[in-house]
Amino acid sequence: MIVNRLKHLLGAGSALVSTLVLWAMPASVQAEWALNLQRPVTEIARVQYDLHMLIMYIVTVIGVIVFAVMFYSIVKFRKSKGAQPAKFSHSTKAEVIWTVIPTLILIVMAVPSTKALLLMEDTTESDMVVKVTGYQWGWHYDYMEDNVDFFSKLTTPQSQITGSEAKGENYLLEVDNHMVIPVGKKVRILLTARDVIHAWWVPQLGGKKDAIPGFINEMWVRADETGTFRGQCAELCGKDHGYMPIVVDVVEEAEYQAWLANQRNSG
Amino acid sequence: MTTTVADHHHDEVPKGITRWLFTTNHKDIGTLYLWFSFIMFLVGGAMALVIRAELFQPGLQVVDPHFYNQMVTVHALIMIFGAVMPGFVGFANWMIPMMIGAPDMALPSMNNWRFWLLPFATSLLILSLLVPGGGPAAGWTIYPPLSVRVGWV
Numbered sequence: 417m418i419v420n421r422l423k424h425l426l427g428a429g430s431a432l433v434s435t436l437v438l439w440a441m442p443a444s445v446q447a448e449w450a451l452n453l454q455r456p457v458t459e460i461a462r463v464q465y466d467l468h469m470l471i472m473y474i475v476t477v478i479g480v481i482v483f484a485v486m487f488y489s490i491v492k493f494r495k496s497k498g499a500q501p502a503k504f505s506h507s508t509k510a511e512v513i514w515t516v517i518p519t520l521i522l523i524v525m526a527v528p529s530t531k532a533l534l535l536m537e538d539t540t541e542s543d544m545v546v547k548v549t550g551y552q553w554g555w556h557y558d559y560m561e562d563n564v565d566f567f568s569k570l571t572t573p574q575s576q577i578t579g580s581e582a583k584g585e586n587y588l589l590e591v592d593n594h595m596v597i598p599v600g601k602k603v604r605i606l607l608t609a610r611d612v613i614h615a616w617w618v619p620q621l622g623g624k625k626d627a628i629p630g631f632i633n634e635m636w637v638r639a640d641e642t643g644t645f646r647g648q649c650a651e652l653c654g655k656d657h658g659y660m661p662i663v664v665d666v667v668e669e670a671e672y673q674a675w676l677a678n679q680r681n682s683g
Numbered sequence: 684m685t686t687t688v689a690d691h692h693h694d695e696v697p698k699g700i701t702r703w704l705f706t707t708n709h710k711d712i713g714t715l716y717l718w719f720s721f722i723m724f725l726v727g728g729a730m731a732l733v734i735r736a737e738l739f740q741p742g743l744q745v746v747d748p749h750f751y752n753q754m755v756t757v758h759a760l761i762m763i764f765g766a767v768m769p770g771f772v773g774f775a776n777w778m779i780p781m782m783i784g785a786p787d788m789a790l791p792s793m794n795n796w797r798f799w800l801l802p803f804a805t806s807l808l809i810l811s812l813l814v815p816g817g818g819p820a821a822g823w824t825i826y827p828p829l830s831v832r833v834g835w836v
Binding site: 576577578579583587612613651652654655656657658659 | 740741742743744747748749752820821822823824829
């Protein structure tokens with residue numbers, strides 16, 4: 417009896433354990449071990465992180481319950497112990513219950529999801545706009561209101577890629593020209609491409625969108641803290657799809673203006 | 684002591700390669716499909732192993748990026764169109780006539796020709812890896828919506 421209980425607890429428990437581990441671990445440890453989503457620095461990223469955790473908790477609970485019931489049934493009612501199968505078929509009550517409960521769960525999941533989607537789609541009242549164009553194989557940033565534009569390509573040396581040199585700290589995540597935006601300002605990002613479909617993705621800034629040739633996609637970003645945030649192209653675009661990363665510097669407004677002036681003069 | 688002219692004799696059972704090239708028998712054709720599917724599974728599997736070998740450690744060790752993309756794409760095409768679908772058809776050819784009490788499939792010659800198209804077509808696919816520019820390297824982007832240039836908006 418105890419062995420049976422232990423067995424079904426074990427299976428159901430492992431899913432529970434990993435969720436508890438993630439919940440209990442401080443964010444810094446999670447980041448260091450590359451567990452869970454990256455630390456959010458925008459409202460959207462935070463909303464996505466929380467939504468992801470909520471869904472994960474719901475899914476874990478469902479998993480634990482289902483596996484527990486399954487193991488219990490298999491062990492407790494096995495034929496070698498003389499279990500008799502049930503003789504009934506049809507039960508309207510069961511069918512109603514097992515429809516209503518999942519519907520309620522879905523509604524509980526749909527409400528925050530829809531709010532998150534509406535938040536992500538609302539690009540109105542932005543403070544500035546940047547046009548980002550995907551090329552094979554690099555990004556082009558165009559601050560259209562200020563007449564500043566430049567290409568941004570990978571700077572990790574080939575020797576690191578082929579292994580003749582030790583890999584640097586930002587292996588495959590470093591570029592020559594960073595995209596610079598001011599902190600706390602709503603930046604509307606227009607996305608397009610010049611050849612094939614790419615996708616612009618910086619996890620900590622929240623959101624990833626396809627850069628599609630002949631189509632203008634849009635997303636927005638409002639960073640809450642300064643720092644350097646790195647991302648990657650997220651749509652297979654040919655041989656160097658893995659070698660066209662994104663680096664965004666979020667700086668104070670004054671520093672941003674200085675950078676912009678510098679770009680205008682030298683560009 | 685009589686020699687009858689019209690004694691019944693079995694149609695000659697073809698031996699060797701002609702048995703397999705010109706069969707109209709659903710079991711033989713099913714066998715052909717299943718063996719083909721198995722061989723293609725090994726070929727596609729070898730490509731998967733190339734992918735795994737490259738992904739074992741960060742950085743490029745085994746293949747260049749363009750060839751890697753070709754391996755991924757052709758692995759998928761071979762597995763779907765060379766292993767899974769012929770596997771299904773092989774089982775269908777074998778079992779369905781028996782299951783419905785039919786003597787064979789309808790249009791048995793076409794059934795045979797239908798099989799023999801497959802090795803020809805798959806050779807084209809595999810040989811495409813050897814032409815200048817290489818084989819298809821587009822990965823999942825060969826499927827809609829990415830292939831119809833709409834993407835995920």
